[in-house]
Amino acid sequence: MRRSVALRLSAVAGVAGVAGAIAFGLPQHDASAAVSPATGFASANGGTTGGAGGATVRATTGTEIHAALCGRAATDTPITIEVQGTINHGNTAKVSGGSCNTAAGLIELKGIKNVTIVGVGGGAVFDQLGIHIRDSSNIIIQNVTVRNVKKSGSPTSNGGDAIGMESTVRNVWVDHVTLEASGGESEGFDGLFDMKDDVEYVTLSYSVLRNSGRGGLVGSSETDTGNSFITYHHNKYENIDSRTPLLRGGVAHIYNNHYVRLNESGINSRAGAKAKVDNNYFEDSKDVLGTFYTDQAGFWQVSGNVFDNVTWSAKGTDNNPAGPNPVSNTSVTVPYAFSPDNAACVPAVVAQTAGAGTGLRVSDGSCKATSTPTVNPTTPTANPTTPTASPTAAPTTAPSRPAGTNLSIGAGTDGSSKASGTSYGNVKDGNLSTFWSPNGATGDISIKWSAATTVSRIDIREASGSSVGSYQVLNGTTGAVLKSGTGAGAISFPATALTKITFKITSSSGTPKIAEFETYAS
Template sequence: MSPAAAQTGSATGYATQNGGTTGGAGGQTVRATTGTQIHQALCDRPSTSTPIIIQVEGTINHGNTSKVSGPGCDTADDVIELKKISNVTIVGTGRGAVFDQLGIHIRESRNIIIQNVTVRNVKKSGSPTSNGGDAIGMEKDVRNVWVDHVTLEASGGESEGYDALFDMKNNTQYVTLSYSILRNSGRGGLVGSSESDRSNGYVTYHHNLYENIDSRAPLLRGGIGHMYNNHYSGLSKSGINSRAGARAKVENNYFKNSRDVLGTFYTNERGTWEVRGNVFDNVTWSSQGDKNYPAGPDPRSTTSVSIPYSYSLDDAGCLAQVLGQTAGANKGNRVSDGNCRADDPAPGDPGPGPDPEPGDPGDPPSGTNLSIGAGADGSSKGSGTSYGNVIDGDMNTYWSPSGSTGRISVKWGSNTTVSTINIREASGAQGNIGSWRVVDNDNGTVLATGSGAGVITFSPTTLRKINFEITGSNGTPRVAEFETYAGTP
């Protein structure tokens, strides 16, 4: 195990809104090796809002966690109680911090940071019990919480005595869960305790690994949830469950070996979602019926969600590598630079069809080039090149990636049907493009694979953004034009 790091970085996602989340920044730093010492540090403050950073090392358990009284706290036995307080950071350091069978309860509090800790095997039934069975639970008028680089895990589901890993209830808002691992639990977590509890929301989940979870990844009731750059593996019953009027923005996630990863489940009070850039690898979907409304097998957006903060998206196809190095406790609080691009086709992609000869443009497609007047972006751009050069109708201008591989995309402001693209290489660069894949950015579907530039056809597809991903090259790629057509040659 690598040494744990003291708090680093700044809050991301919705935790940056509503005044931001800074935890105990500027306050005294106190070390704790028991739960009682954590409570004592809170209670010794002059007031419930005096900033404090509590560095935790060792195993926190029932045997060393007792209630402490004082002007700066409202604590209890057998749980880390962050109640009616503000401006607190709890961060694992040294050889690491493990909360063993002991949950962290946040109630009527604000501006809280929890970073670089492991919370495991918290039970609501059996012995011992803590925090209603939640690893981390928030309820009643909670604001601005950033949970980062934590590992939350159980050893089973409700029948084994466990509840959820990460729950928010009763007016909890402006929360971010980032670079964390949630695994081996029946329930990942929920936002809203019932269909009528719709006062929660503005929650961001990014760069998290969900592994071996039955459902609730998360369950979202009311409010807005933003899920990006998460890797989901082994969701056995359902995944992102948007219901009771909830709105979920779901982008650039990788779903693998799972079932019903997005939709409205177990209720007729439906939610909505916006999807783009996701990859669905060996995902199975149930049939729609009463209280069961899966988004697949062809997930499409049913709403549009505006995000008020800035963020960078890694390609979904390289998340396994990124999160293997960054997610969870004791990873040195490392983060992605947001520039990871998938250089190889994702598992489960269809095999390539007939390959055109490199540099052979084929017959020009018929009809109107839909790229003229559209927008463009990409993974990177070489010196002196521009994304917009591929949609300007000028063969003398071009885009190149900053390396030998990369992505260039054409996008529209409304749904557009495309069945043919024509990739035209700049003069002097014919044959430089090697292997590629064409991807529907809206839902991650691979439309075609092959090698060499030229005309590429596929089944008519309605989308808002189409990606041409160069995964191999014979020299520096130079794309002069990325033409798109509704018709076929």
């Protein structure tokens, strides 16, 4: 079976114009494939195993992902697709076949079963390109970043949802992913993690959702209440206006999540939904739990949560906040065992484990992060297909990127004279295809804040063809040198409180192109 699948994939790749770009063989050591059982509700209803037991392929474009799906013997033939590099509109085309139903401009998992999509090493990036799951089951998505997906403006993808599920979807596990936007609906973005029209048995775990107007919904309207059995655990929601999540009907289990800066509302249980809310840490937020913007009540069972600097609005016809002293008004039973961390340690545990590129670390249930155990993959019976063309090169990034919140998002920028067609703001827009260049071989670019901000790591992400030589990292206000060296990538230095940090390029072998200047507290 593996040999026949390999031959079919090779043929489809050739037809699709990506000849030889997909290769069978053992997963790379750093591929970070899903090796532990699914958790939460994704472990029920027969469990979620994705492509376990099937072939493993490597893809570096969206077209190659589609070709891998279309090259299977049937719609339910198991497959694990290891994704490397950046997937975007320019490399994601429709591919046709009897075992797929794809479209250009988004990753389409439609009418299929038994698929794992996993980022290699530090994780793959889906740039302005969403993942759409429809009429499918037994799907795993792991170790990827999906960012800046738009429903309006240009380019658009997946209705503006980073990951969206609809129309009879069962058993999906989304784990160790980073989902982010750069604003709300007025800027063209929608939800980060949405489910509607009959979706059940889903788990979102160890993930980061940030900088969006909408975290995600379960049910598209007050009448779409047939979605249920969703688990959210060990995720970080940061700088989200609302929907963390919005629940319309059904049952959700929400535990050990860290919520920071929920600006308007948080867990919105309405239209008969029941939420089991255990051992979460809510911080610097407003109306983190209740029924909001409707008179159709939802319900909650609460235990062990921490409310740190949370404000609550007054009750009204269309608003029923659970606080300031939340108490349970329903009872929820889950069909699986779980060992929650104490809420007090949730911020620390989630910081070590959540998001793409964190090595699939998980909590041991006692406030400690541990590595996911390695499982030896099955050796394919067919030799790897030799590519006839070189795969698309992965973007130039540091081998080990910092974890945590990118403090550059929402900050200001300035710098020395810039090359024509480039912009200072390009270094904090989350888009590797835009960049700043100095007007010459040297120059400096800065990130600045209105108040003192502690920074100990930066990540200078270069665009293709960049050539940074030597550099200095400066306190942009005092001029003090925090670090000097050569090249770009992740750079560490003693933690420093400052209002402006500068990356000064003192030599290069050509024209430097800085795509992202990311800053981190640790």
